[in-house]
Amino acid sequence: MFRNASTRPNTTTPRSATTPRRAPTHRKERRSGHGTQAGPRPARPAGPLRRFLDMNLPYQLLTFAVFATGWELYARARGGLLLPGFTETVRATAGLLGEAELWRALYVSNQALVLGFALAVVVGVPLGIALGRFPLLERYADVHLNILLVTPMAALIPLLVMSVGVGTASRVVLVALFAVVMVIVNSRAGVRQVDPALIEMARSFGAGERTVWARILLPAALPAVMTGVRLGLGRAVTGMVLVELLMVSDGLGGLILTYRGLLKAPQLYGTIAVILAEALLLGAVAHWAERRLTRWTRPNTSRTRPARSQR
Amino acid sequence: MITIQGLSKSFTTRSGERVDALRDVSLDVRENEFLTVLGPSGCGKTTLLRAIAGLVPWDDGDIAVDGAPVRGPGPDRSMVFQNFALLPWATVLDNVAFGLRMRGVGRAERVERARSFIATVGLEGCEAKLPGELSGGMQQRVGIARALAVRPRVLLMDEPFGAVDEQTRRLLQEELLALWEEHRMTVVFITHSMEEAVLLGDRVALMSARPGRIAEIVPVRLPRPRSRDAGGVARSGEYAEITAYLWERLRDMHAEHRPDRAHRPDKVAS
Numbered sequence: 294m295f296r297n298a299s300t301r302p303n304t305t306t307p308r309s310a311t312t313p314r315r316a317p318t319h320r321k322e323r324r325s326g327h328g329t330q331a332g333p334r335p336a337r338p339a340g341p342l343r344r345f346l347d348m349n350l351p352y353q354l355l356t357f358a359v360f361a362t363g364w365e366l367y368a369r370a371r372g373g374l375l376l377p378g379f380t381e382t383v384r385a386t387a388g389l390l391g392e393a394e395l396w397r398a399l400y401v402s403n404q405a406l407v408l409g410f411a412l413a414v415v416v417g418v419p420l421g422i423a424l425g426r427f428p429l430l431e432r433y434a435d436v437h438l439n440i441l442l443v444t445p446m447a448a449l450i451p452l453l454v455m456s457v458g459v460g461t462a463s464r465v466v467l468v469a470l471f472a473v474v475m476v477i478v479n480s481r482a483g484v485r486q487v488d489p490a491l492i493e494m495a496r497s498f499g500a501g502e503r504t505v506w507a508r509i510l511l512p513a514a515l516p517a518v519m520t521g522v523r524l525g526l527g528r529a530v531t532g533m534v535l536v537e538l539l540m541v542s543d544g545l546g547g548l549i550l551t552y553r554g555l556l557k558a559p560q561l562y563g564t565i566a567v568i569l570a571e572a573l574l575l576g577a578v579a580h581w582a583e584r585r586l587t588r589w590t591r592p593n594t595s596r597t598r599p600a601r602s603q604r
Numbered sequence: 605m606i607t608i609q610g611l612s613k614s615f616t617t618r619s620g621e622r623v624d625a626l627r628d629v630s631l632d633v634r635e636n637e638f639l640t641v642l643g644p645s646g647c648g649k650t651t652l653l654r655a656i657a658g659l660v661p662w663d664d665g666d667i668a669v670d671g672a673p674v675r676g677p678g679p680d681r682s683m684v685f686q687n688f689a690l691l692p693w694a695t696v697l698d699n700v701a702f703g704l705r706m707r708g709v710g711r712a713e714r715v716e717r718a719r720s721f722i723a724t725v726g727l728e729g730c731e732a733k734l735p736g737e738l739s740g741g742m743q744q745r746v747g748i749a750r751a752l753a754v755r756p757r758v759l760l761m762d763e764p765f766g767a768v769d770e771q772t773r774r775l776l777q778e779e780l781l782a783l784w785e786e787h788r789m790t791v792v793f794i795t796h797s798m799e800e801a802v803l804l805g806d807r808v809a810l811m812s813a814r815p816g817r818i819a820e821i822v823p824v825r826l827p828r829p830r831s832r833d834a835g836g837v838a839r840s841g842e843y844a845e846i847t848a849y850l851w852e853r854l855r856d857m858h859a860e861h862r863p864d865r866a867h868r869p870d871k872v873a874s
Contacts (some may be wrong), residue, residue, distance in 0.1 A: 494689035497657050497677050498706040498754065508702075512693050589693035589734050 377559040383558030387564045395548065395567065402544030403571075405461060407470025410529040417473040417525065418518055421480025426510070431481075434508035441474045447535055454540045464536050464543075471532030479521025483514030516587040523579035530572045553564050605790050606633035606656060606758060611665035613651060624815030625651045626662070631759075631809060631818055636788045640805030642850060644857055648816025649794045653762050655791060657683050669758060679707060686763040689751075690735040696722060697731040699746050703754040706809045713834040721749040724783070741772035743864050748780070753788070754849055761793045765800070777803060778831065785829050798850040803830060803838055810850065819853065822846065 345351060350581065361379045368378035389395045424431050424438075450467060457463035491509050500508065537546020545568055552561040614805040616622050620707040625648040633639050653662045658701060667674040669681065681759045690699050690851055701709075701718035709717070711731050722731060725745040735743050744764055751759060765773040777800060784791065801808045805824050812819040824846055832838040 470726045490689040498703040
């Protein structure tokens with residue numbers, strides 16, 4: 294994960310002091326003094342350029358630039374009102390950010406998202422953990438969970454709206470339904486994966502059931518639970534937009550429908566860009582939180598430096 | 605010190621087969637004795653140890669430590685595990701202090717005692733590291749420090765050096781011997797290595813498989829302190845003798861489970 298050089302704290306060579314080109318003799322001295330424990334070294338000590346090229350960001354930016362150029366060229370060649378180019382979309386997005394309409398939609402949508410996602414976590418994590426720990430419970434729930442896992446959730450939207458109504462409640466429930474499966478399945482897997490030797494170890498030192506839960510099961514399951522929460526968040530965003538698009542014309546989905554009706558293509562694209570940006574932002578936040586809480590799962594990548602030449 | 609009488613335990617496998625893990629095992633472990641338990645895999649030696657630890661129930665028989673019947677895990681016993689069983693999210697210090705924490709020792713004393721036992725096993729400076737950053741040998745040193753930190757009367761070791769490489773194993777064996785010379789206590793040490801059993805043990809309890817039984821108790825009358833160095837007991841004829849004898853017995857046990865090899869050894873090669 295931490296492949297970029299800037300995030301490797303315990304490097305054995307003082308990398309900030311080195312430059313790409315060095316006299317060969319000097320280089321040799323350096324390597325013979327340090328390079329035994331971290332595996333093979335690259336032929337040249339890494340400089341700023343090398344470090345930049347080691348990151349994923351430049352490559353991602355490059356593919357995005359290719360995509361944006363292609364989009365722009367296609368839009369210009371085809372022309373027409375319904376297909377704004379990249380630059381026009383950027384302008385429209387910037388314009389949208391200054392409008393109250395967008396912020397109101399964001400507020401409405403996110404209300405459902407926050408409530409629904411919170412509901413999914415509050416229900417899903419304990420349920421998943423219980424399912425993973427108590428096989429009997431699993432017998433009752435397994436088939437239903439599988440159904441929930443394979444059902445195209447969008448198909449449930451009409452059903453839900455008819456039974457719960459078109460208010461905030463149905464949007465919240467739908468967001469929760471979208472997210473909860475991921476949370477349950479991953480939490481369950483997390484508890485199942487706990488090394489039984491750890492539980493036995495705790496018992497051998499006199500730990501009771503409650504202590505085993507607090508000191509062994511929950512911390513051990515945390516990485517998988519966090520993965521479930523992160524994946525669930527992505528599904529929650531999907532659910533949020535879908536329900537607004539398909540049934541309850543409100544929030545960001547409602548905004549998309551409105552702009553489509555008015556043939557305001559740039560604004561339509563802008564709204565989608567805002568949704569994308571939010572999804573990316575939330576994803577990044579969830580990923581960050583996950584990494585923060587589960588640092589121990591990768592002690593070798595976060596504290597010592599991987600050998601680059603092996604990758 | 606530890607009295608085991610008529611201990612039996614059987615369980616049913618998934619295929620419905622009934623297996624006698626232990627049948628009528630009787631064994632006395634003396635005060636401050638280093639007893640090694642040797643046997644083929646599946647002979648129930650780990651089950652025996654876990655029963656002494658109070659981690660598994662048994663069907664019949666009695667186990668008592670200092671006359672007090674074993675009903676569950678107790679502060680007089682602590683265990684060292686084959687695969688270390690360290691908490692991967694906790695630092696070395698917290699791992700070593702874990703047993704103390706379970707026993708309700710206050711924070712300040714916990715840290716102090718954990719630090720001193722970390723020093724005992726030679727891991728000073730590693731207190732803040734995570735187990736994942738340590739080699740297998742170092743991880744097991746943490747496991748040993750954790751077990752010693754609660755100051756048990758009996759140390760139960762379940763193939764503690766089975767998961768490390770041969771060179772590390774030899775180092776750990778020598779360290780354990782030195783440690784035991786200094787802090788004498790009763791040790792029950794499970795192993796499948798004849799050399800390990802003889803080098804470490806005052807007596808070797810040889811177990812046979814299916815049903816798991818004590819086949820023989822072999823005394824090891826080698827002087828201590830023991831070592832592999834020149835002039836050490838590991839180079840003596842008696843050491844080789846006992847090791848060879850144990851292997852003969854074990855080989856016979858293996859053969860019992862493969863009738864074709866036992867009766868027609870000439871056909872083995874084909």
